[in-house]
Amino acid sequence: MSVRESILREMGLGPIWRLRDAPDTEVPDVEAVADAAVDVAPDTPANPPLRRLSSEMLSMARNADVAAEAPAALTSAESREPPAAAADLDWDALTQAIQACRDCSLCEQRTHAVPGIGDHQADWLIVGEGPGAEEDVQGQPFVGKAGKLLDAMLSAIGLARGENVYLTNAVKCRPPMSRPLDASELAACFPYLSRQIELIKPRLIVVLGRPAAQALLNTDIRIASARGRCFDYRGIPVVVTYHPAYLLRNPLDKAKAWEDLCFARRQMRDRSSGNGDT
Numbered sequence: 001m002s003v004r005e006s007i008l009r010e011m012g013l014g015p016i017w018r019l020r021d022a023p024d025t026e027v028p029d030v031e032a033v034a035d036a037a038v039d040v041a042p043d044t045p046a047n048p049p050l051r052r053l054s055s056e057m058l059s060m061a062r063n064a065d066v067a068a069e070a071p072a073a074l075t076s077a078e079s080r081e082p083p084a085a086a087a088d089l090d091w092d093a094l095t096q097a098i099q100a101c102r103d104c105s106l107c108e109q110r111t112h113a114v115p116g117i118g119d120h121q122a123d124w125l126i127v128g129e130g131p132g133a134e135e136d137v138q139g140q141p142f143v144g145k146a147g148k149l150l151d152a153m154l155s156a157i158g159l160a161r162g163e164n165v166y167l168t169n170a171v172k173c174r175p176p177m178s179r180p181l182d183a184s185e186l187a188a189c190f191p192y193l194s195r196q197i198e199l200i201k202p203r204l205i206v207v208l209g210r211p212a213a214q215a216l217l218n219t220d221i222r223i224a225s226a227r228g229r230c231f232d233y234r235g236i237p238v239v240v241t242y243h244p245a246y247l248l249r250n251p252l253d254k255a256k257a258w259e260d261l262c263f264a265r266r267q268m269r270d271r272s273s274g275n276g277d278t
């Protein structure tokens, strides 16, 4: 068994994907798998609804251009200016600010704030929802089973944690009992994510799960309908897919996540070769 086959088997895709002859393309079985899977992501702790969107966010959502006709084109979600709260902080100051932050109630029960980890000059930025129990204890994002699955997902497209990849979350502190985040918490923490993006200057952002997608793109998004599109965050292409914690509970959707990662890799390659729709 090849390393790639081992990785895909680890993702639960071994019986579905056979990439030895066509490493960049999906085999036809995926449509059958996708049809058999739930098409609309349910509201779950890893994929919850935003229950208290501000009127401003709802207005932006109504005005957002989310055309589905051109999946490879950048889709502009909105055009807000970056928040100023963390502006001009360097990496050390930003990390210290996050670890000392008390700007929302999530600070009250955290063990550690979790700023992120990885290559500060990475081409790839991966943004999840928020720290879970193990992340809260260790102070690192994406550890435990979900982290192991994310590592397998990255490996399957030729990436490795810490090598040209930076991992972070939309909020840096664990929600108590891993409850759904609300819009005020996502908004309070957004300046830190915004500053991380300014510092890293990634060439592509992969967003994992609905809350993170809504925080970054500032529009009401469902992963099932946003997949296969390339959104825009201040000129940086953004691809959305399911959170690995959701995939652990819904393994049939791993096939969709694999499609999305292949799509993201094609976007990166197309833009590297000057063929992107920017």
Ligand code: SF4
Binding pocket: 098, 101, 102, 103, 104, 105, 106, 107, 113, 171, 172, 173, 185, 188, 189
């Ligand atoms: S979640 Fe973000 S805004 Fe809230 S206390 Fe933690 S670092 Fe501050």
